[in-house]
Amino acid sequence: MSKHIGYNYTTVTQAPYGDHWRNLRRIGAVEIFSAHRLNALLPIRREEVRRLVSKLAAAGSPHRRVVELKSLFRELTFDTMMRMVAGKRFYGDGDDRGSREFREVLKEVVSLSGATNPADFVPVLRWIDGGKFEKTVAGLARRTDSFLQKLIEEHRSKKEGLDSANTMLDHLLALQVSEYHTDQIIKGLVLGHVVAWTDTSAVTLEWAMSNLLNHPDILVKAREELDKQIGQERMVDAAPLLVPHASSEDCVVGGYHLPRDTLLLVNAWVIHRDPNLWEDPTSFRPERYGKGGNESCKLIAFGLGRRSCPGAGLAQRVVGFTLG
Numbered sequence: 001m002s003k004h005i006g007y008n009y010t011t012v013t014q015a016p017y018g019d020h021w022r023n024l025r026r027i028g029a030v031e032i033f034s035a036h037r038l039n040a041l042l043p044i045r046r047e048e049v050r051r052l053v054s055k056l057a058a059a060g061s062p063h064r065r066v067v068e069l070k071s072l073f074r075e076l077t078f079d080t081m082m083r084m085v086a087g088k089r090f091y092g093d094g095d096d097r098g099s100r101e102f103r104e105v106l107k108e109v110v111s112l113s114g115a116t117n118p119a120d121f122v123p124v125l126r127w128i129d130g131g132k133f134e135k136t137v138a139g140l141a142r143r144t145d146s147f148l149q150k151l152i153e154e155h156r157s158k159k160e161g162l163d164s165a166n167t168m169l170d171h172l173l174a175l176q177v178s179e180y181h182t183d184q185i186i187k188g189l190v191l192g193h194v195v196a197w198t199d200t201s202a203v204t205l206e207w208a209m210s211n212l213l214n215h216p217d218i219l220v221k222a223r224e225e226l227d228k229q230i231g232q233e234r235m236v237d238a239a240p241l242l243v244p245h246a247s248s249e250d251c252v253v254g255g256y257h258l259p260r261d262t263l264l265l266v267n268a269w270v271i272h273r274d275p276n277l278w279e280d281p282t283s284f285r286p287e288r289y290g291k292g293g294n295e296s297c298k299l300i301a302f303g304l305g306r307r308s309c310p311g312a313g314l315a316q317r318v319v320g321f322t323l324g
């Protein structure tokens, strides 16, 4: 995956720790996640949440009591992200063939990004598989790349009717005075953020709603609290194994010696349910994180340290705003 979809390990999620990764995080911090940029994009988030509420109101009419939230949340997060990235919707208004194909391609990328290729661990399997997995991923990478390139061209040529005033693509294209900011770097940044964003936030919303609806007393309290403040404590395990890490040097983690280049998967799902760390770990008790609670420092829903999630602030804004 990292070789083909991740532009040969050059996207922010897949790049090894070093100068290039540091540069990408710096571009992200300034051009995407700065308070200034996030505040400027508030009208988009507000409009998309309003659309969701209208859809819910229509779907919950007296004749239709069952509402399928999962796909509505996915539409919300995907369209919010694509409007921030490219100035247009890919669900709501984008029912043309191009939008449908892009959605399909991204769905495949997201589902494959959680998959591992057994041949990466046991090379002989590559021979048995005949390189089938790799061919599938390479084909998907070509389709993804061609959509992203088309988006770049639309913004570069300032296509008529496109809302390009304050999009991530336009800010990144404006950096192209330097040779470092090639189309490939921009495509990798866009893809990395769209993939990291859409599913994690939709899954978080889905679980939060499911827990709240099953605990009406907490729903009332949460509504009051969400109006006052928004915090990471409402997140659940959208990324149960975080993102695979690799040791760049020999090191010791939790008493285990890890030689350089060892793949390390952090099982956040198990850590978040460890009875040695949490009181009554499987109960839905958001108050454990609020005032008087002392457990929020143990949450690693966004990872920890240098490779932790740069989109946490954005995710908290959208999830908190939508639930509120």
Ligand code: HEM
Pocket: 012, 013, 014, 025, 192, 193, 194, 196, 197, 200, 201, 204, 235, 238, 239, 242, 243, 244, 245, 300, 301, 302, 303, 304, 306, 307, 308, 309, 310, 311, 312, 314, 315, 319
């Ligand atoms: C509820 C929503 C989200 C959750 C739960 C989440 C969770 C995570 C986790 C667990 C990691 C890996 C951290 C580690 O391995 O230590 C990660 C990395 C990352 N996330 Fe998020 N994330 C969310 C939303 C977002 C958003 C909104 C964006 C950007 C638009 C984003 C962009 C990224 C990127 C680029 C990385 C890779 C960072 C690196 O390797 O340097 N995420 N996220």
